[in-house]
Amino acid sequence: MQDYLAGLNERQKEAVLYTDGPLMIIAGAGSGKTKVLTTRIAHLMAKGVDAFHILALTFTNKAAREMKERVERILGNNDARNLYIGTFHSVFARVLRAEAHRIGYPNSFTIYDTDDAKSVVKTVINEMQLDDKLYKPATIYNRISSAKNALVTPLDYVNDYYLQQEDMRANRPAIAKIYDAYCKRCFKNGAMDFDDLLLKFYELLKTFPDVLSKYQHKFRYIMIDEYQDTNPAQYEIVKLLGAMNENVCVVGDDAQSIYSFRGATIQNILQFQKDYDEVKVVKLEQNYRSTQNIIHVANEVIRNNKAQIPKVLFTENQGGEKIRIVQTMTDNDEGKFVADTIQEQKLRNHFSNKDFAILYRTNAQSRAFEESLRRMGIAYTMYGGISFYQRKEIKDLVGYLRLIVNPRDEEALKRIINYPVRGIGKTTIDKILLAANTHNITMWEVLEKADQFGFRSGTLGIIQDFVILIRSCASMLKQHNAYDVAFHVGKQTNLVKELFNDKSTEGLQRYENIQELLNSIKEWVESPDNDEGEVVDKSLGAYLQQITLLTDSDNKDPDADTVKLMTIHAAKGLEFACVFAAGLEEMLFPNAMSINTREELEEERRLFYVVVTRAKEKLWISYANTRYKFGSLVQNDPSRFISELPPEYIDNSYSGGGTRQSSFGYGNTGAAYERMSGGWGSSRFDAATKFGPAPSKKTVPEYLGSKPEAKKVVEHKPSVDFQASDSSDIAVGQRVEHQKFGFGEVLKLEGNQHNKMAVIKFDSNGEKKILLNYARLKILSKN
DNA sequence: AGCCCCTAGCTTTTT
DNA sequence: GCTAGGGGCT
Numbered sequence: 063m064q065d066y067l068a069g070l071n072e073r074q075k076e077a078v079l080y081t082d083g084p085l086m087i088i089a090g091a092g093s094g095k096t097k098v099l100t101t102r103i104a105h106l107m108a109k110g111v112d113a114f115h116i117l118a119l120t121f122t123n124k125a126a127r128e129m130k131e132r133v134e135r136i137l138g139n140n141d142a143r144n145l146y147i148g149t150f151h152s153v154f155a156r157v158l159r160a161e162a163h164r165i166g167y168p169n170s171f172t173i174y175d176t177d178d179a180k181s182v183v184k185t186v187i188n189e190m191q192l193d194d195k196l197y198k199p200a201t202i203y204n205r206i207s208s209a210k211n212a213l214v215t216p217l218d219y220v221n222d223y224y225l226q227q228e229d230m231r232a233n234r235p236a237i238a239k240i241y242d243a244y245c246k247r248c249f250k251n252g253a254m255d256f257d258d259l260l261l262k263f264y265e266l267l268k269t270f271p272d273v274l275s276k277y278q279h280k281f282r283y284i285m286i287d288e289y290q291d292t293n294p295a296q297y298e299i300v301k302l303l304g305a306m307n308e309n310v311c312v313v314g315d316d317a318q319s320i321y322s323f324r325g326a327t328i329q330n331i332l333q334f335q336k337d338y339d340e341v342k343v344v345k346l347e348q349n350y351r352s353t354q355n356i357i358h359v360a361n362e363v364i365r366n367n368k369a370q371i372p373k374v375l376f377t378e379n380q381g382g383e384k385i386r387i388v389q390t391m392t393d394n395d396e397g398k399f400v401a402d403t404i405q406e407q408k409l410r411n412h413f414s415n416k417d418f419a420i421l422y423r424t425n426a427q428s429r430a431f432e433e434s435l436r437r438m439g440i441a442y443t444m445y446g447g448i449s450f451y452q453r454k455e456i457k458d459l460v461g462y463l464r465l466i467v468n469p470r471d472e473e474a475l476k477r478i479i480n481y482p483v484r485g486i487g488k489t490t491i492d493k494i495l496l497a498a499n500t501h502n503i504t505m506w507e508v509l510e511k512a513d514q515f516g517f518r519s520g521t522l523g524i525i526q527d528f529v530i531l532i533r534s535c536a537s538m539l540k541q542h543n544a545y546d547v548a549f550h551v552g553k554q555t556n557l558v559k560e561l562f563n564d565k566s567t568e569g570l571q572r573y574e575n576i577q578e579l580l581n582s583i584k585e586w587v588e589s590p591d592n593d594e595g596e597v598v599d600k601s602l603g604a605y606l607q608q609i610t611l612l613t614d615s616d617n618k619d620p621d622a623d624t625v626k627l628m629t630i631h632a633a634k635g636l637e638f639a640c641v642f643a644a645g646l647e648e649m650l651f652p653n654a655m656s657i658n659t660r661e662e663l664e665e666e667r668r669l670f671y672v673v674v675t676r677a678k679e680k681l682w683i684s685y686a687n688t689r690y691k692f693g694s695l696v697q698n699d700p701s702r703f704i705s706e707l708p709p710e711y712i713d714n715s716y717s718g719g720g721t722r723q724s725s726f727g728y729g730n731t732g733a734a735y736e737r738m739s740g741g742w743g744s745s746r747f748d749a750a751t752k753f754g755p756a757p758s759k760k761t762v763p764e765y766l767g768s769k770p771e772a773k774k775v776v777e778h779k780p781s782v783d784f785q786a787s788d789s790s791d792i793a794v795g796q797r798v799e800h801q802k803f804g805f806g807e808v809l810k811l812e813g814n815q816h817n818k819m820a821v822i823k824f825d826s827n828g829e830k831k832i833l834l835n836y837a838r839l840k841i842l843s844k845n
Numbered sequence: 846a847g848c849c850c851c852t853a854g855c856t857t858t859t860t
Numbered sequence: 861g862c863t864a865g866g867g868g869c870t
Contacts (some may be wrong), residue, residue: 121860149858176859256860323858424857429861440846446859480846487846611860628857631858692855693861848870855862 077344078102085311090375092351100132113144117281154263170603172253172471172608179255186243211293211325234363254471260295267302275523289314293325297832325544353382362708367664384713385681393689397430417639420623423651445628449614453574462551466535467603469506495818544602545584575628606725630673641677646685647698670703
């Protein structure tokens, strides 16, 4: 505890000791920024600042967790648990939960994830009777999101000349109206999307001086990590919160700003110095992570950008090895090359799996690496897939929980009202929606008063049962904890049982996932309280708000001995002994979407800078001549970034499988190739075994004959005057024509009067059971 | 009402 | 190559 300053260099020490007044730390990659931040927090506490008064904001839960752990380690006691360390979104969500009533939201408001939000946008677009080909929900949602991140309200939006011009030019003049309707609908649903967590918090602080004052007194020391990634909403919030004490410390690196697509702007760094009278600026330029070679390359790369705060990273580390550039024929070869090299490095240099990371521009690139690693038996962890909470079965159960906590949540309601199937289909749901919209009430209220909306008696009964089910669960909340309620829901709805009975592999997996969800709720309920004055909120509502903000990496153990696969974005802030930067091809990296303006291209270059600086010792940069995109083969040139690399630090001799194998010629049988290249294979041959008749492929023994074509329908062309008859008075023995199966005779009638089924023997298609409610039959003769 | 098959569109990055 | 959603069939 005493010597926490010992391991710091002069600059770092300066940053740690400057505790009062605005401070901006420009921290190059690997310059010990987390160390500085955590030591600074520890130092504040050592000086007697109460942990309750320290707020540290990060962008990922991972970063928050790490920060908390490291502070704990420095302090050597439990005081750190009272710190407010979290992501912008989670910290603000927590505050909003306490204050939501002031802005007309229920305290247990739902947090909509991107899927929910897009679904609401879609609903709104449909209800406005706009063409969803022109108004694509995803596109519109992104536009709304950008507006929110820039603190542009629907009113601002519609009044903004340029935005309106832009929408006009894109032939989408209704976006402003959609935006407005979307906000209203979310409000009606008692729901906030991710951006609302910032926006509403900002509004809260702006509108209620007492709330602002409360949190200004609470958060006397504020620290912001990854400041270059903040958007205007975050910026304004920090400005408000910090206005009283001005103890705001921001840490950032403009060279690593890679989230402008999410509304982040480096302007915030420049503006920060203008907002306060005297800002202390500390630059951390010594890198402790990487070899000389890697740092030189990184510096050279970033020099090509015009927009940047001048600084030069240096290191006292060893020179290290040159950077290897590898070309392969195909994306699959790239995968094989990487897996093979990992294997080789493990043997030769005693690395273990966790020393390796494979980093790429887009998630779609992961497949080739997964396959090759699996084939080599190398354990890996992939980040950025769908998160645990995005899985269907989890969303289903969570849907119930959401509805129980917040019956206004229309997205949850729509999801589970007919799951498991209980007979409330599309027609009924449309009817409910219509009733809700015409009377301006929620769907739930329609269900509660279902008897007033003229549902068929059967449907009415089903609806009323559903309402009773949800209500009974909701009433449980008063006496039982989140776990008990969730367990009860799983049981009452047969959700768990249904999955239990599904014995397929996927069914088993789903069942396990549900169990895991229940376990995690239990764990959460039972986790120790911190010793804050307020009672720690262990309600179901708090649980639900929390899980929406988790990403898939939050369930993964970063220390597991596995090779890590992730996008470069996801790798920011991490470091690995050996890094493979994959897919350095034009159109892919820089991505085709981001080469239209200088700004976009420079952001891609910063991304390249980020991937280079993840490596501590060894760095491979690979690219493939051809790769599959949308299922078809495309050819790409090597990335322009490769030509920006200084040749003296590059090893080109390290040729990947692709260059070598090309000399083995196309069109050989593949067997020799397979042997010589150590089983690397190539997509060409993979494709052959997959799609073509491989020589060894088992054929059906002749004595079995050819497999009978299952239920193949003999084509029937309906008569020219074909018209379905009213089949309610159909009788046995009648001759009928079926649109598809042709002519036949009614053999038997089954089922009740509302669901009649006829067994018909068709002339050319045999006996079939036909549901009369739906089949299109023409009655030809009375007998 | 519900199941199943087909196809259009997708992929930039994420709290 | 995958997948969600639409359309057709029962």
